[in-house]
Amino acid sequence: MGETVREFRRTAYVLHDPADGTMFAALDDGAVARGCAVVGSLPPLYPEWFGGRSFGEVHGTRFAYVVGEMARGIASTRLVIEAGRAGAIGFFGAGGLTLAKVEGALEEIGRELGADVPWGCNLIHSPSEPDTEAALVELLLRRGVRRVCVSAFMALQPTVVRYAFTGLRRGDDGAVVRPNHVFAKISRPEVARQFLAPVPAELLAALVAQGKLTAEEAALAAGLPVAEDITVEADSGGHTDNRPLPALFPLIQQLALELAREFGYARVPRVGAAGGLGTPAAIAAAFQMGAAYVVTGSVNQSAVEAGLSAEAKELLAQAGLADCTMAPSADMFELGVKVQVLRKGTFFPQRAAKLYELYQAHASLEDIPAAEREKLEKELFRRPLAEVWAGCVEFFQKRDPRELVEAERNPRHRMALVFRWYLGLSSHWPIVGEATRRLDYQIWCGPAIGSFNQWVAGSFLAPPAGRTVAQIALNLMEGAAVVTRAAQLRSYGVPVPASAFEFRPRPLRLA
Numbered sequence: 347m348g349e350t351v352r353e354f355r356r357t358a359y360v361l362h363d364p365a366d367g368t369m370f371a372a373l374d375d376g377a378v379a380r381g382c383a384v385v386g387s388l389p390p391l392y393p394e395w396f397g398g399r400s401f402g403e404v405h406g407t408r409f410a411y412v413v414g415e416m417a418r419g420i421a422s423t424r425l426v427i428e429a430g431r432a433g434a435i436g437f438f439g440a441g442g443l444t445l446a447k448v449e450g451a452l453e454e455i456g457r458e459l460g461a462d463v464p465w466g467c468n469l470i471h472s473p474s475e476p477d478t479e480a481a482l483v484e485l486l487l488r489r490g491v492r493r494v495c496v497s498a499f500m501a502l503q504p505t506v507v508r509y510a511f512t513g514l515r516r517g518d519d520g521a522v523v524r525p526n527h528v529f530a531k532i533s534r535p536e537v538a539r540q541f542l543a544p545v546p547a548e549l550l551a552a553l554v555a556q557g558k559l560t561a562e563e564a565a566l567a568a569g570l571p572v573a574e575d576i577t578v579e580a581d582s583g584g585h586t587d588n589r590p591l592p593a594l595f596p597l598i599q600q601l602a603l604e605l606a607r608e609f610g611y612a613r614v615p616r617v618g619a620a621g622g623l624g625t626p627a628a629i630a631a632a633f634q635m636g637a638a639y640v641v642t643g644s645v646n647q648s649a650v651e652a653g654l655s656a657e658a659k660e661l662l663a664q665a666g667l668a669d670c671t672m673a674p675s676a677d678m679f680e681l682g683v684k685v686q687v688l689r690k691g692t693f694f695p696q697r698a699a700k701l702y703e704l705y706q707a708h709a710s711l712e713d714i715p716a717a718e719r720e721k722l723e724k725e726l727f728r729r730p731l732a733e734v735w736a737g738c739v740e741f742f743q744k745r746d747p748r749e750l751v752e753a754e755r756n757p758r759h760r761m762a763l764v765f766r767w768y769l770g771l772s773s774h775w776p777i778v779g780e781a782t783r784r785l786d787y788q789i790w791c792g793p794a795i796g797s798f799n800q801w802v803a804g805s806f807l808a809p810p811a812g813r814t815v816a817q818i819a820l821n822l823m824e825g826a827a828v829v830t831r832a833a834q835l836r837s838y839g840v841p842v843p844a845s846a847f848e849f850r851p852r853p854l855r856l857a
């Protein structure tokens with residue numbers, strides 16, 4: 347049975363033995379000679395065949411496998427380049443980086459991968475910094491970046507529409523050609539709908555009036571969805587709604603189909619799955635649900651190419667399933683938004699929660715009891731709060747002076763800025779490996795890392811040094827094929843042992 351399952355690139359036969367009435371599987375039909383009957387056969391299966399056919403055709407990938415963006419360059423240029431070389435698509439983690447840094451990264455990736463290997467970049471919504479968002483879109487268009495994953499958008503923005511439809515034209519066969527591809531990352535049906543429906547005519551007209559789209563581009567865009575790749579993000583690392591994939595994915599898949607019918611799209615938008623994918627079984631299950639592509643995140647953060655310190659990768663490699671938790675986020679702290687982070691080996695979640703508790707309970711820094719303030723200065727900030735505030739002033743004078751005006755008016759806002767100093771730096775410390783701040787590391791990750799660690803225990807993928815983005819991807823996809831083959835045989839009524847669903851990681855080569 348083991349061989350029949352593992353050798354999934356060959357035809358498998360399902361045979362019935364009339365002598366004892368049993369069903370069994372084999373890689374040849376030799377048993378027919380001793381009176382067995384072939385009751386079915388399974389054609390060869392290839393990891394390349396998982397997902398939507400059009401995903402590979404449109405994006406030029408070998409595998410329907412996406413290495414998700416991770417902010418602050420954790421999804422580094424090397425990670426994106428090696429993902430592309432392995433036949434996947436990697437998205438650069440542009441969130442939180444300066445435009446100059448992003449431009450350097452785009453230049454490097456483009457140069458290393460050339461025109462034929464696909465890759466992309468993240469555009470994360472920054473409601474408080476609309477100019478930054480617009481400037482990034484400008485840069486992405488100027489550098490001809492063909493794939494952009496847009497995330498954290500609750501409503502459609504002109505920036506995204508402009509990127510999506512710039513360069514739209516009719517091909518020789520009359521079909522509309524889209525040079526730019528938007529991958530929309532969503533975790534709620536109401537947000538998905540905005541990316542799946544045609545753009546409101548007024549929005550297109552406004553972009554034409556501003557000279558951001560041509561009249562021809564806008565005319566072709568009418569009646570098209572903004573995104574033809576919708577990533578359904580279930581419980582994941584970083585920002586997450588913590589929804590289980592099997593609950594969320596089918597809803598969005600259905601929605602894509604309904605809207606494609608309603609608006610008469612030539613192509614149904616592809617729906618991909620993200621969140622919690624850290625084992626072959628999880629990947630196989632996502633494809634079985636109908637995912638056009640899969641996206642991994644947390645597991646790649648411990649890869650050698652990820653832009654994270656060795657110390658932080660080591661902590662990630664030790665994490666179990668329950669070793670992550672929700673903690674207040676730096677970017678939307680005041681709104682009570684949380685992100686999923688590592689719990690084991692760091693005090694960050696407790697410390698960040700304490701800051702949020704204080705923020706809710708007090709009107710200003712001065713309002714916090716003196717003993718509590720001293721504790722914060724000693725343990726958490728490791729400097730007087732006045733000094734932290736001076737640092738904030740220096741930072742926001744350059745970045746966004748409006749924050750300082752608001753802080754002057756509202757002492758509670760001043761308190762939030764001071765607390766965000768800690769929340770912002772705590773995700774920088776694990777990147778640079780700040781040894782004096784090990785217990786304050788804010789490492790975004792979800793339960794996928796725990797299940798991955800358990801799966802790879804004892805194998806070459808257990809130490810972070812063995813975890814390349816390519817080996818992680820190839821092993822997950824190869825393993826998913828093993829799981830799928832075992833499930834196929836079970837669906838024929840063959841007694842398939844639980845061990846047939848097991849795939850141990852092994853060094854794999856791209857043939």
Ligand SMILES: Cc1cc2nc3c(=O)[nH]c(=O)nc-3n(C[C@H](O)[C@H](O)[C@H](O)COP(=O)(O)O)c2cc1C
Binds near residue numbers: 439495621647792
């Ligand atoms: C360290 C880290 C940083 C992330 N940063 C971003 C980001 O900046 N933008 C974004 O859209 N998604 C971000 N994500 C989400 C990933 O791109 C991916 O969708 C998610 O991690 C998949 O779920 P998983 O963590 O369960 O594998 C991040 C995830 C991690 C683990």
